[in-house]
Amino acid sequence: MKPNSYIYILLTDTGTLFTKSIKKYTKAPYNHASIAFDAELNEMYSFGRKNPNNPIHGGFVKENVSTGTYSKYPNTTCVIYKLEVTDRHVEKMRRILGVFIKNKRKFLYNLAGVLGVSLNEPIEFSNSYFCSQFVADILNRSGLKLWDKLPALITPDDFRQHPELELIYEGKLFDYGPIKVEKES
Template sequence: MVRNNTVYILLTHSGSLLSKCINMYTKEPYTHVSIALDKNLKELYSFGRINPYNPIFGGFVKEDIVNGTYSRFPETRCAFYSLSLNDIQYKRLKRELDKFKANGDKYGYNLLGLFGIIINIPIERKYNYFCSQFVATLLNNSGIYLFNKPPALVTPKDFRKCRKLKLLYEGRLRSYYNRLEVYYQIN
């Protein structure tokens, strides 16, 4: 039996120094991409700050919208999308994600890759990713191809424009979280 499984793509703009720099260059509303296995964003992954208070060191992170980096930026704007997968794609994606989780310490942030986007040349570095490159790579390695370009050239704009993604919510991230809290208090 082929079930429909869902993963979620979260686009954000926090207002951090790096996100402001990216926003000034791209003029895009969102500057960061994460992937979630649940609508509640408890299983939310990306490449970004390892420590919410230290923007210098980045790598593979399990993001926390309550106590992590987002707690430092309460005005974070977001767009939240769903992507339906079949059983095989979903199992592959979980397996690929498990590889990142098992080896999280060996990964770093591909800051150089951001400059590759500017000059339209993919800059890939072993064990190093930037956020949208990570999500695109994870999807590609799972047999899910959303873009006709190398993952090292994929940007948050590509996710925002992707017709295979279904927009579920757009607004402040904190407001989305507050809606979840109310929902769980009622049910």
């Protein structure tokens, strides 16, 4: 029998004005969540900036540490967790992600949902997510129900506090050994 697989949850703080604003309210050290399918973070997804230079235009993104938003913020701090899952969970996650990838232009960033979390009132729109809502929804829809609350109320700190997530790294994102950052020449 094949051993189980792992998925990775990356929580970050880029230090941008947006994350500083959220941090003032949440008092949490990290305010962005992503899901990755490899320890090197080569295949990583979230809801965030579609263009690293434009904080307003957000939606579904395949994140790239070397060329995406993180490349603009070299002092990004992070925490990385791994979660043991079955191959069947991964298969379901990939199928769900396929819909996001195929329809990426239709998905928007759920800014109202971020405000809803602060009021403990889920604000959901079809085709609209914020980062931690997206990651929690992918897990939930693949059969991994980690919380007894809606994905629209999950924060990055909920991941940080979850006992099933195993901490594998905390520090500067670009000091994380497994990632290969392409240097611009």
